[in-house]
Amino acid sequence: MRRLIMYLSTIMIMALLLAGCQKEKQNDEDKQTNVEQTKGKNDTGSNDTLPEQKNPFFILSNQVKPGWPKDLKEDIIKQKIQESSGYEYRLEMYKGDDYITKLQLYLASGKYPDIWYAETPQQVAEWKEAGVIQPVGDLLQKYGKDLLPFINEKAIEGFSIDGELYVVPWGSGEGSINQPITQGLVIRKDWLDNLGYEIPETLDDYYKILKAFTYDDPDGNGEDDTYGLSGVVNKGSAFKMVFNAYGIDPEHWYERDGKLVLGLVTPEYKQAVATIRKWYEEGLIDKEFVVYNKLSEVEKKLIQEKVGSFKGHVWYTDSIWKVESALHKSNEKADFVMVPALEGPNGARGYSAPLIAKGGAVISAEAENPELIMDFLNWFGKDENYLIPHFGIEGEHWKWTDETKSKVEFIDDWGVSDVKFKAGIGNPNRIHRIEDRRHSSNDIIEAIENVNKYLLTNEFEGATPSMAKMSSLFETVVNPVFAKVVIGEESLEAIDAMQERWLSEGGQDIIDEVNAVWKK
Ligand SMILES: [Ca+2]
Numbered sequence: 001m002r003r004l005i006m007y008l009s010t011i012m013i014m015a016l017l018l019a020g021c022q023k024e025k026q027n028d029e030d031k032q033t034n035v036e037q038t039k040g041k042n043d044t045g046s047n048d049t050l051p052e053q054k055n056p057f058f059i060l061s062n063q064v065k066p067g068w069p070k071d072l073k074e075d076i077i078k079q080k081i082q083e084s085s086g087y088e089y090r091l092e093m094y095k096g097d098d099y100i101t102k103l104q105l106y107l108a109s110g111k112y113p114d115i116w117y118a119e120t121p122q123q124v125a126e127w128k129e130a131g132v133i134q135p136v137g138d139l140l141q142k143y144g145k146d147l148l149p150f151i152n153e154k155a156i157e158g159f160s161i162d163g164e165l166y167v168v169p170w171g172s173g174e175g176s177i178n179q180p181i182t183q184g185l186v187i188r189k190d191w192l193d194n195l196g197y198e199i200p201e202t203l204d205d206y207y208k209i210l211k212a213f214t215y216d217d218p219d220g221n222g223e224d225d226t227y228g229l230s231g232v233v234n235k236g237s238a239f240k241m242v243f244n245a246y247g248i249d250p251e252h253w254y255e256r257d258g259k260l261v262l263g264l265v266t267p268e269y270k271q272a273v274a275t276i277r278k279w280y281e282e283g284l285i286d287k288e289f290v291v292y293n294k295l296s297e298v299e300k301k302l303i304q305e306k307v308g309s310f311k312g313h314v315w316y317t318d319s320i321w322k323v324e325s326a327l328h329k330s331n332e333k334a335d336f337v338m339v340p341a342l343e344g345p346n347g348a349r350g351y352s353a354p355l356i357a358k359g360g361a362v363i364s365a366e367a368e369n370p371e372l373i374m375d376f377l378n379w380f381g382k383d384e385n386y387l388i389p390h391f392g393i394e395g396e397h398w399k400w401t402d403e404t405k406s407k408v409e410f411i412d413d414w415g416v417s418d419v420k421f422k423a424g425i426g427n428p429n430r431i432h433r434i435e436d437r438r439h440s441s442n443d444i445i446e447a448i449e450n451v452n453k454y455l456l457t458n459e460f461e462g463a464t465p466s467m468a469k470m471s472s473l474f475e476t477v478v479n480p481v482f483a484k485v486v487i488g489e490e491s492l493e494a495i496d497a498m499q500e501r502w503l504s505e506g507g508q509d510i511i512d513e514v515n516a517v518w519k520k
Pocket of ligand 1: 217218219220221222223224225226
């Protein structure tokens with residue numbers, strides 16, 4: 001990190017010299033667009049008059065796949081937000097590793113985005129140390145009054161360093177439908193009905209269903225052409241509901257004998273792997289799961305009706321989501337439902353509760369008018385604005401289903417995920433995210449209620465220095481062994497050796513650091 005700072009400071013001097021010339025040029029270009037920019041502003045409740053925005057905010061986003069929306073200049077949702085908020089912005093979007101690489105390039109070249117996004121407290125600690133972000137606590141108090149009611153105290157704690165907040169955390173609305181958990185076991189309800197099974201309550205119920213989905217012709221086509229379960233092998237996350245039934249998430253922390261341990265190195269981890277291995281041996285799991293890298297490969301199998309269950313999010317249960325909508329073209333009866341967490345053999349029950357500090361916006365240390373940025377983010381917290389980034393424009397993209405205005409219905413195929421993201425509806429233009437699902441369909445509301453019925457709590461959500469190694473340790477030490485044990489290339493005992501190796505190659509340091517922080 002120190003090397004990065006030195007590198008940055010040399011580059012920054014050069015960048016500052018250049019910036020003077022560039023800004024003059026840009027101001028000319030922007031004059032025209034600045035004319036109408038006073039509308040949405042200055043109603044922040046603070047008595048200060050905010051200055052004019054000089055340049056469009058440059059936002060580097062990790063929200064969506066590249067190419068969505070296809071042409072940002074034609075992005076009518078963005079135009080609507082700009083018009084209503086009185087602020088202009090320019091979006092660049094990248095996913096996963098590409099996002100981080102792009103961010104590093106921009107930071108190294110001195111062209112800091114004004115706003116970008118944090119996913120973990122660990123990243124925030126690194127950016128703070130490199131001096132590339134600025135504290136946002138005071139700004140949030142002063143200019144973010146419409147966001148504040150949606151922000152969880154724990155998220156503020158998780159993204160604070162030495163008492164100073166560095167992230168404007170994502171918010172969430174009231175009630176159980178806005179609970180943070182959206183992922184669980186998704187199952188073909190129509191296949192259960194065909195074979196006379198109820199929604200599974202226990203891991204054993206689920207095992208019986210997997211066997212029936214594999215061997216009892218759930219689709220009734222007379223052929224042995226289906227699997228119980230499929231998923232992407234990475235980190236074993238496709239099987240998270242199985243680990244959960246044993247009371248753990250491999251990546252979460254649990255108190256054992258007065259100390260915190262990582263789920264990965266508990267005896268329950270090996271028990272869960274033994275179960276998955278047995279299922280694979282019995283032919284219940286899609287044989288190709290080990291070669292899948294992307295969820296889209298699993299989705300293809302779902303659409304071809306070769307797989308009866310998988311770990312997925314609540315939107316799979318709605319017919320406007322791409323998979324069920326594609327499936328309905330060939331089979332109208334196809335129906336995915338979300339299953340509440342399965343009870344395991346030791347009585348454990350609950351889905352992994354994700355980090356409460358799960359993300360948010362950071363503001364560049366170089367941002368000229370951070371108060372304008374916060375005022376812009378605040379626009380997304382105002383009730384009257386919420387429908388635009390979520391659903392698009394009333395009458396054009398969506399309409400109310402009845403006079404009580406409780407449910408939104410998309411017009412034509414604007415609700416289909418690919419179509420709406422390409423048009424800039426939803427994730428692309430949710431510059432500040434507030435989970436607010438009050439107008440969701442009944443299918444989604446039911447799925448969210450099911451998935452949040454039983455929860456397993458992660459007992460440590462902070463960051464420690466050694467945790468930077470966490471994901472590479474999973475990649476090099478854990479994932480290859482997990483896959484080989486499941487498909488029977490290695491014995492179950494290889495799990496013990498893997499756990500030992502994880503501890504000796506840096507895992508023990510992480511555990512020691514976490515316990516040192518946790519005791520305080
Ligand atoms: Ca069949």
